[in-house]
Amino acid sequence: MEDWDGIVSREGPTVWRTVYRLLGNRADADECFQDVFLGALRLARRQPLRDVRAVLLRMATARAVDRLRVRYRRRDREMTADWDNHPSAGASPTEHAEAQELSARFRDALADLPPKQAQAFCLYSLEGCSYQEIAEQLDTSVDAVGVLMHRARTRLRQLLSPAEKPA
Numbered sequence: 649m650e651d652w653d654g655i656v657s658r659e660g661p662t663v664w665r666t667v668y669r670l671l672g673n674r675a676d677a678d679e680c681f682q683d684v685f686l687g688a689l690r691l692a693r694r695q696p697l698r699d700v701r702a703v704l705l706r707m708a709t710a711r712a713v714d715r716l717r718v719r720y721r722r723r724d725r726e727m728t729a730d731w732d733n734h735p736s737a738g739a740s741p742t743e744h745a746e747a748q749e750l751s752a753r754f755r756d757a758l759a760d761l762p763p764k765q766a767q768a769f770c771l772y773s774l775e776g777c778s779y780q781e782i783a784e785q786l787d788t789s790v791d792a793v794g795v796l797m798h799r800a801r802t803r804l805r806q807l808l809s810p811a812e813k814p815a
Contacts, residue, residue: 670712713766716759757807765800
């Protein structure tokens with residue numbers, strides 16, 4: 649039997665950072681956070697969890713990306729994350745607006761990636777997981793993670809590159 653109070657207190661901050669960074673919205677992050685732990689609890693009742701942290705991070709990434717997809721399908725573009733709404737010291741209104749626009753475009757682009765690419769990219773870039781850790785979490789090879797990362801970066805570059813301006 650797992651000590652879920654201990655797991656939540658130990659792994660909760662990491663799960664929270666993951667979902668909040670991806671969703672950028674406290675209400676969505678709260679719901680996703682709860683979904684992750686409920687899903688992990690249900691999974692633990694069916695089978696023993698080898699690596700609780702890995703399971704939680706994978707579920708957090710997958711559920712947050714799914715929630716992003718739903719958000720953008722509905723075109724509900726609420727961008728209320730604290731770090732999006734407060735300009736940094738010395739930032740001009742133009743710089744702040746550009747940062748908000750880039751953040752929204754990044755979330756859009758991330759939601760357009762295939763699920764495994766998005767998960768690999770987020771685990772590597774946001775959580776600092778190694779390719780080996782990602783391979784274990786996604787139940788694939790390290791080489792496959794390399795391919796996922798390459799494809800994710802290529803697609804994100806395409807989606808985030810400035811649009812061609814008509815001459």
